[in-house]
């Protein structure tokens with residue numbers, strides 16, 4: 132089985148991330164993963180860039196951590212891919228499978244409401260996943276669900292409470308949405324549990340990953356570091 136972290140944030144691009152790409156790469160190498168998807172907060176979320184920059188300049192900054200991770204990953208022997216995490220007032224979506232150029236070519240996504248933007252991305256070939264849909268936090272006014280605008284639901288998020296993950300699983304099952312797992316790692320090795328997707332074949336591109344998940348060929352995995360269990 133080939134394992135991939137699917138939900139990962141790095142400093143300095145994500146404001147909330149506590150570690151840079153070096154520490155992440157060392158950690159996932161140690162965990163035996165074949166690769167990682169760096170999914171920093173996109174331009175509509177917790178990105179650490181100057182608001183006065185142009186869309187293109189913001190994207191350049193956005194991809195700077197990814198470029199650095201690619202270089203370090205090559206040296207370390209860990210595959211590095213990217214996804215993006217879109218945000219709407221604390222409701223988040225993970226997007227995989229679109230080329231970097233696609234984001235440069237489509238600045239109009241910043242003006243779209245999520246119920247337009249997500250299907251637009253799906254039509255362009257993206258895999259769309261709602262991240263931690265039942266997350267509750269002081270800064271989230273209410274839970275928002277988009278059952279007709281996503282392919283999959285993050286039903287295992289290593290940083291959410293069991294009850295929130297259970298609700299996500301009920302939601303996914305009821306709507307026939309694919310189950311998806313990720314760590315939402317902002318801290319490199321300072322988690323006790325890691326989650327992601329595994330496949331019988333190695334993944335070599337974001338597009339292939341998106342297709343494999345959409346066709347139901349992905350399986351969720353969890354690594355509990357404390358007791359070494361793998362379920």
Ligand SMILES: [Zn+2]
Pocket residue numbers: 140145147148172177317
């Ligand atoms: Zn974050």
Ligand SMILES: [Zn+2]
Pocket residue numbers: 138139140216262315
């Ligand atoms: Zn996240």
